[in-house]
Amino acid sequence: MVLFWAPLQGLEDFLKSIFFRWISTVYVEVIRGTPILAQVLFIYYGLTAVNIGALTSAIIAITLNAGAYIAEIVRGAVHSIDKGQHEAGRAIGLTEKQTMRYIVWPQAFKRMIPPLGNQFIISLKDTSLFSVIAVGEVLYMAKQYYNSTFEIFETLIMVCIFYLIITIPTSIILRNVERKLDV
Amino acid sequence: MITVKDLHKSFGDNEVLKGIDAEIKSQEVLCVIGPSGSGKSTFLRCLNLLEDVTSGEVEIDGDVLTDPKVDINKVRSQVGMVFQHFNLFPHKTVLENVTLGPVKVKGMPEAEAKQYGAKLLGKVGLGDKAEAYPESLSGGQKQRVAIARSLAMDPKVMLFDEPTSALDPELVGDVLEVMKDLANEGMTMVVVTHEMGFAKEVGDRVFFMDEGVIMEEGDPNQIFDNPQNPRTQSFLSKIL
Numbered sequence: 001m002v003l004f005w006a007p008l009q010g011l012e013d014f015l016k017s018i019f020f021r022w023i024s025t026v027y028v029e030v031i032r033g034t035p036i037l038a039q040v041l042f043i044y045y046g047l048t049a050v051n052i053g054a055l056t057s058a059i060i061a062i063t064l065n066a067g068a069y070i071a072e073i074v075r076g077a078v079h080s081i082d083k084g085q086h087e088a089g090r091a092i093g094l095t096e097k098q099t100m101r102y103i104v105w106p107q108a109f110k111r112m113i114p115p116l117g118n119q120f121i122i123s124l125k126d127t128s129l130f131s132v133i134a135v136g137e138v139l140y141m142a143k144q145y146y147n148s149t150f151e152i153f154e155t156l157i158m159v160c161i162f163y164l165i166i167t168i169p170t171s172i173i174l175r176n177v178e179r180k181l182d183v
Numbered sequence: 184m185i186t187v188k189d190l191h192k193s194f195g196d197n198e199v200l201k202g203i204d205a206e207i208k209s210q211e212v213l214c215v216i217g218p219s220g221s222g223k224s225t226f227l228r229c230l231n232l233l234e235d236v237t238s239g240e241v242e243i244d245g246d247v248l249t250d251p252k253v254d255i256n257k258v259r260s261q262v263g264m265v266f267q268h269f270n271l272f273p274h275k276t277v278l279e280n281v282t283l284g285p286v287k288v289k290g291m292p293e294a295e296a297k298q299y300g301a302k303l304l305g306k307v308g309l310g311d312k313a314e315a316y317p318e319s320l321s322g323g324q325k326q327r328v329a330i331a332r333s334l335a336m337d338p339k340v341m342l343f344d345e346p347t348s349a350l351d352p353e354l355v356g357d358v359l360e361v362m363k364d365l366a367n368e369g370m371t372m373v374v375v376t377h378e379m380g381f382a383k384e385v386g387d388r389v390f391f392m393d394e395g396v397i398m399e400e401g402d403p404n405q406i407f408d409n410p411q412n413p414r415t416q417s418f419l420s421k422i423l
């Protein structure tokens with residue numbers, strides 16, 4: 001879900017509208033400029049009125065948070081493609097859409113892979129913050145466990161190992177993808 | 184073939200083209216010279232609407248480009264453009280660079296486009312590089328691919344913006360040779376270049392541009408050997 005949110009924003013006409021620019025700038029700056037912990041709490045307590053529950057709040061928070069960073073990654077990658085590429089596409093008669101699709105996007109996509117992978121791992125780790133709103137993720141369960149057994153270090157090490165078990169293979173896969181795509 | 188009437192182009196407050204009038208005949212090779220910043224690139228880019236024109240009229244083979252009703256993509260597909268920095272598509276093979284236009288713009292079947300592309304690559308002397316990627320080519324080879332890419336659209340006019348000025352001197356000749364062949368085949372060409380030898384041998388006419396206007400025009404020998412305008416004289420004395 002997180003991964004689909006930002007690319008969907010690529011709808012070109014919409015992207016170009018001043019209204020959208022304004023909204024997306026505010027969105028990105030607010031998310032980037034505030035701690036994710038505050039965002040999680042904000043969503044949770046801010047939405048108690050509609051009573052959506054901790055897990056849904058958590059999912060909304062991480063989606064909004066990662067979405068902002070991904071939007072920046074996508075924007076930065078598209079922006080980093082030399083203007084001459086776009087011009088060369090238009091010069092042979094490709095439409096704006098075709099130029100984006102066949103020329104700009106494939107090149108931008110390659111450049112997005114490393115930062116997207118990075119963001120994926122960060123977001124994964126950020127899920128540990130959900131413990132503050134009592135979502136039963138790993139850290140939350142760990143806290144409950146060491147609160148009764150007092151095996152704090154042992155438990156936290158297990159938590160870290162748990163994260164590493166997910167993140168290290170992810171890193172390896174990403175690196176392989178990068179090598180294949182020759183980024 | 185190309186008629187330009189009182190063409191003006193501003194970027195904000197900066198008026199870059201201050202009224203250009205020109206008539207370029209079919210099969211003519213027009214060379215454009217002039218100091219950096221004089222508006223040469225902007226002039227070329229107005230001829231295929233890579234820049235929108237501020238005022239004035241550009242007509243190519245009966246199509247008035249400056250008419251809002253004109254199909255810009257169709258016009259662009261009929262006007263080839265070769266850039267100083269090649270702008271090849273790095274994620275595509277040499278052959279794919281050449282066939283992309285015919286396939287996506289003209290709807291040519293893939294197989295036919297490949298044959299056609301291979302023929303054009305042969306023509307620019309790169310028949311053996313079809314499957315290579317641009318990064319593995321020298322500057323001169325890249326520029327020849329860029330020329331083939333433009334030719335693939337079967338343009339009525341070819342625009343060249345300093346096609347050899349980013350090249351090592353020993354690679355310039357091959358590119359000029361290809362351009363010379365094109366001229367001999369009757370291609371209408373507008374070439375921004377300071378290659379005097381090329382202009383004299385192949386060019387039919389030379390424009391000297393300065394400060395957004397055509398300061399002097401004439402046949403290549405006259406402009407280079409016997410310039411009338413003092414600005415032309417001073418410019419030529421600097422570059423030659």
Ligand SMILES: Nc1ncnc2c1ncn2[C@@H]1O[C@H](COP(=O)(O)OP(=O)(O)O)[C@@H](O)[C@H]1O
Nearest residue numbers: 194197199217218219220221222223224225226
């Ligand atoms: N996209 C642009 N935006 C603003 N100014 C531009 C742009 N393109 C060119 N110019 C300005 O127009 C003038 C002429 O540029 P150009 O046509 O590239 O000159 P030349 O090709 O003769 O060196 C320069 O002063 C340049 O700064």
Ligand SMILES: [Mg+2]
Nearest residue numbers: 223224225344
């Ligand atoms: Mg220029």
